[in-house]
Amino acid sequence: MRVALSGITVRFGELMAVDDVSLTIEPGEIHAILGENGAGKTTLMNALFGLVRLAAGTITIDGTERRWSSPQDAIRAGLGMVHQHFMLQDTMTVLENIVLCAEPVGRLGFVDFATARRRLHEKAETHGISLPLGRQVGALSVGEKQVVEILKLLYRDAEVLILDEPTSVLTPEEKDRLFSVLRSFRAEGKAIVLITHKLDEVMESADRVSVMRGGRLVSSSPLAATSKERIGREIIGGELPSPRTRGEYRPGETVLSVEGLRIASRAGSVGPISFEVRAGEILGIAGVSGNGQAELVQALVGLKRPLSGEIALFGRRLDTLDIAARRRIGMSYIPEDRQRTGLALAATVSENANAGREDARAYTRGPFLNRAAMARFARGLIDRYRIRVAGPHARAATMSGGNKQKLVVGRELARATPLTIAENPTWGVDIGAMDFIHGELMRMRDEGHAVLLVSTELDEILALSDRILVMYEGRIAGEVAGREADRERIGRLMTSRAEALPEVA
Amino acid sequence: MSARGIASGEALSWIGAAAAILAVFFLLMLMVGAPVGEALQGFFNGAFGGRRFSYLMTTLSRAALIIGMAVSVMLSFRAGLFNIGGEGQLVAGGLVAALAAILLPGPPLLVLVVSILAAMLAGAVWALLAGVLQLYVGVPLLVGSLLLNYPARYIASYLVAHPFRDVQSGMLQSHLVPQDMWLPYFPGTRLDIGILLIGFVAVGAIVYSYTTLHGYRARMNGLSPDFARAVGLPVTRLALSTLAMSGAIAGLVGAVAVFGIHHRYIDGMLVQPLYAWTGIIAVLLVGMAPWAVPLSGLFFAAVQTGAAGMERAAGVPKEIALIMQAVIILFVATRVSGALLASSERRGADGA
Structure with missing residues (x-):
């Protein structure tokens, strides 16, 4: 199936989210669409998928012009999309999630799960996917949930698969597995659209690369005809940021100490975990998502009561x-999770910026709010953290992902506390915002604060950490010094505890 | 779409809603063979007219109670607390107000003030009970607050049917509260000054919601409980204090009904008119926007008294009047929430 987009334009009020973009998606091709957050990649695909209305432009499929009145039309025409935030029902099983809204109905009006199961098995097998269909989706890892999303598309016989930031939550291994599945799709003649801002994986697997910036299409060419450097320049409209230089590592007194901490989790319990974070260092905790990091952070922050141990x-x-x-x-x-925990999206930027300040007297007069002081503080954050938003009174929901995250980071770092706990602080944000946030965390370290960085993004851990702990199955599998860290060894620690003998503290 | 386009679209759909209401109205009148003009006149007269505006006063008196309950619910809902136990809190307030006024000795004005405060305390305690059940026992507030309505109702029924019954009256009701504690009427009307108390509370609640630290924090909790917790807001205290405020206001409404309208506790007097439930609908209708809650409450009161007026004036059967009432609410509600939805979508649309 060949999809041609021509002159696509999408407006949100005054904002030109997508501006006159023309693009062709060929069958049997992995087509990467790159660009910073807010560049219009997702909006363009939402337009193709019938989720937003076109201000201008046409969608042509196999030579006939099509118009969707809803995503249902697009699905029937053979399009499928995996969104960055998964659209799954946690309390339903894998099978129920997959057939939802496309249930095979038996003669008596009951859902014919047996047929569905059979069909699904065939399809999954041809592409080398295995997944327990009877499990509850809530119990799956993030990587497995993504497979469910992909199976949903397969089950609906999608010919064009759109994946929005599919690897941002995956381990290196899961990522490899995903790409081998995608290659298998390609061999079958399906078209795959990959929205991403990770250059490396594009270089590895894409056939064609399109770059967007500020709503416009900057370039679209076969991978062979371009280069990593050129794509990088096109994405940010200038040179790539230079690698980070770090001040000397001078650890000070112990700030946070954790001793024999055990926390209840869905899979039993996490721990015992013991470690220390000292002033003037970034301690990175690496690991595949779902190995107890979330529970650890919740216990440290106070969102969850530990079973035993000391903090x-x-x-x-x-x-x-x-x-x-x-x-x-x-x-x-x-x-x-900036959407739910980091921010109250329906509240204004100013309301979000002030919520974390314990010194309420700074923005109140008696029992009343001092809105002017609140706005002043928010404006300070907007300026200092270069947040792109209409102003303190704009709703938090109107910002792009990277800017939302900058607001969260700004609010927390502005408190300049001895300890900062950062949990996947650059998840799904663009290169510019990521570089900025990394710079801020590094600045905190250089100023003598302690930073605990919990991240599933190995590159982030390697770029920032002075010491690295690796978590596996709820325990610390090993410690590696930041300087001598090598990807292979950490990768092994991330997947098995047995490897981790010598360095364990 | 341009701003003008949206505005005219809005106006058009309101006209559409009005036309639909009128169409149903004609149809119903045709069906029961009632004179259309008289029924229509009866409706407006019943809501806003009457000799020396007596019906308007009835509407206002009813509106006071509905607005009071709506404000009570609004505070909870905005804080993300689904307290639907307004009825229990209202009954607790009304009952305690009547009993305190009958039983307590002392100068009337003092007893009146103490009784009103006691009613507010009773409402607050009843609401807090639901809060404690949620926070410390794990019963969801939605369930706990709802279930607490029944004991409140039945305890009140029992007390006025047995120990505190005015036996001579032959009805299930308490004795009258001493006459010098009755809330005075506005001169020349049958509207008591309770509406001033409720108005004061409503204004206070609006100011509270928009301008105070507590109101701001409660709203953050309502918008995103995870966020409120993570940034270290005192969520437990916020929940309990908000529930206490809600309950106290419901209790006050109960006291106003006792001292201003019925002058005693009559079994079912606060339950059968569905004040609490109408209050909830009135709040949901305007999407919990504080400034609009009093208007919404007034609207519901007017529709109810108007329907009664139609029944009186044109001999329309009561049930038909009730259907008409439901139809009006239905169309206006879909219009209002449609407008609110559209405006929130417009605001959110920039989030590319």
Whole structure:
């Protein structure tokens, strides 16, 4: 199936989200669309998929012009999309999720799950996918959930598969597996559109590369006809940021100490975990998502009560204190999920920026809010962290992902607490924002604060950490010094504890 | 779409809703053979007219109770607390107000003030009970607050049917509260000054929602509980204090009904008119926007008294009047929430 987009334009109010973009998606091809957050990649694909209305332009499929009144039309025409935020029902099984809205109905009106199961098995097998169909989706890892999303498309016989940032949550291994599945699709003549901002994986697997910036298409060419450097320049409209230089590693006193911490988790329990974070260092915790990092962070921050063990900040026991008290003593938290935990999206930027400040007197008069002071503070963050937004009174939801994250990071780092806990702080943000956030974390370290960086992104861990702990199955599988860290060894620690003997503290 | 385009589209759909209401109205009148003009006149007269505006006063008196309950619910809902136990809190307030006024000795004005405060306390305690059940026992607030309505109702029924019954009256009701505690009427009307109390509370609640630290924090909790927790807002305290405020306002409404309208506790007097539930609908209708809650409450009161007026004036059967009432609410509700939805989509659309 050949899809031609011609002159596609999408407007959101005053904003030109996609501006006169023409693009062809060929069958049997992996087509990567690159660009920073807010460049219009996702909006362009949403337009193709019938999720947003076109201000101008046409969609042509196999030579006939098509118009969708809803995504259902697009699905019937053979398009399929995996969104960055998964669209799954956690309490339903894999099979139920896959057939949802496309159920084979038996003669008596009941859903014919047996037929569905058979069909699915055939399709999954041809592409080398295996997944327990009866499991509840909530119990799956992020990588497995993504496979469910892909199976959904397969089950609907999609000929054009659009994947939005599919690898941002995957381990190196899961990533390889995903790409081998995608190659298998390609061999079958399906067209695959990959929205991403990871250059490396594009270089590895794409056939054609299109770059977008500011809503416009900058270039679209076969991979062989371009280069990594050229694509990089096209994405940011200038030179790539130079590699980060770091100040000398001078660890100071112990800020956070964790001793024998055990936390309940879905899969039983996490721990015991013991480690220390010292002033002037970034301690990276690497690991595949779902190996106890989330539980660890929740226990440290105070969102979850540990089963046993001790958490201390400057020797002061934290584990019986609530979140507010911990923050007052000297802890900041950059949560992984900016949509729900990091921000209240329906509230304004100013309301979001001030919510984490424990010194309420700075923005109140008696029981009343001092809106001017709140806006002043928000404006300070907007300027200092170069957040692109209409102003303090704009809704948080109107910002792009990278700018939302900058607001969260700004709010937390502005508190300049001795300890900052950052949980996947650059998940799904563009190169510019990522570089900026990394710079800020590094600045905190150089100024003598302690930073605990929990990330599933190995590159991020390697770029920032002074010491690296690797978590596997709820335990610390090993420690590696940041300088001598090599990807292979950490990769092994991430997947098996047995490898991790000598360095274990 | 341009701003003008949206505005005219809005106006058009309101005209459409009005036309639909009228169409159903004609159809219903035709069906029961009632005179259309008289029924229509009866409706507006019943809501806003009457000799010396007596019906308007009835509407206002009813509106006061509905607005009070709506404000109570609004505070909880905005904080993300699905407290649907307004009825129980209202009954607790009304009952305690009547009993305190009957039983307490002392100068009338003092007893009146103490009784009103006691009613507010009773409402607050009843609401807090649901909060404690959620926070410490794990019963979801939605369930706990709803289930607590029944004990409140039945305890009240029992008390006025047995220990505190005015036996001579032959009805299930308490004795009258002493006459010098009755809330005075506005001169020349049958509207008591309770509406001033409710108005004061409503204004206070609006100011609270938009301008205070507590209101801001409660709203953050309502918009995203995970966010509120993670940034260290005192969420437990916020929930309990908000519930206490809600309950106290519901209790006050109960006291106003006792001292202003019925002058005693009559079994079912706060339950059968569905004040609490109408309050919830009134809040949902305007998407919990504080400034619009009083208007919404007034609208519901007017539709109810108007329907009663139609029944009186044109001999329309009560059930038909009730159908008409439901139809009006249905069309207006879809229009209002449609407009709110469209405006929130417009605001969110920039998030590319």
